[in-house]
Amino acid sequence: MSVTKCPGCGLELPDRGRAERMNASQACWELYGELAAYTLARGRDFLHQYGVDAYQAQHALPGASGITIAFSLLGLYLAMERGSTGLQVQRAHMALAREKIETPRFDPPREAARLTVRDVLNAEPGDARDAALKEWCAAVWESWRHAQAWTRHFCEERLAGSFSRRVRSR
Numbered sequence: 001m002s003v004t005k006c007p008g009c010g011l012e013l014p015d016r017g018r019a020e021r022m023n024a025s026q027a028c029w030e031l032y033g034e035l036a037a038y039t040l041a042r043g044r045d046f047l048h049q050y051g052v053d054a055y056q057a058q059h060a061l062p063g064a065s066g067i068t069i070a071f072s073l074l075g076l077y078l079a080m081e082r083g084s085t086g087l088q089v090q091r092a093h094m095a096l097a098r099e100k101i102e103t104p105r106f107d108p109p110r111e112a113a114r115l116t117v118r119d120v121l122n123a124e125p126g127d128a129r130d131a132a133l134k135e136w137c138a139a140v141w142e143s144w145r146h147a148q149a150w151t152r153h154f155c156e157e158r159l160a161g162s163f164s165r166r167v168r169s170r
């Protein structure tokens with residue numbers, strides 16, 4: 001079977017074509033499906049959100065709207081630098097979805113993050129895999145360092161306003 005390189009994360013996997021709505025190979029997208037099944041079953045304050053944001057940020061389509069990427073970056077920032085749970089990130093996303101947000105056009109990272117969804121799946125289900133998921137998020141967040149200043153600034157501005165009250169009051 002021929003092998004193809006995922007355009008998002010660089011994983012080399014059996015060639016089954018391209019995923020539909022991501023900058024990903026179909027085989028990589030299927031690995032993400034495995035992880036999603038795990039995180040959804042796992043619960044843990046909606047740990048699932050961490051995987052959603054890491055995967056999206058690592059597989060952003062070059063032509064994707066700024067807002068799609070911004071939501072993933074915001075999620076990674078809140079999770080990695082503010083210690084937010086997946087549930088808190090989800091609430092932040094819902095609050096932001098009601099606002100009009102202007103975002104820059106983000107260039108994708110020049111270098112892929114050093115970890116992929118496969119590293120997470122290679123870890124034993126349970127605490128080890130949850131820890132690997134966080135390491136993956138940290139690696140993806142690091143790969144977007146050129147957009148970190150925007151993300152921090154945006155969050156600090158919004159976290160000081162009504163958005164944070166709404167998020168925290170629930």
Ligand SMILES: [Zn+2]
Nearest residue numbers: 006008009028
């Ligand atoms: Zn990939």
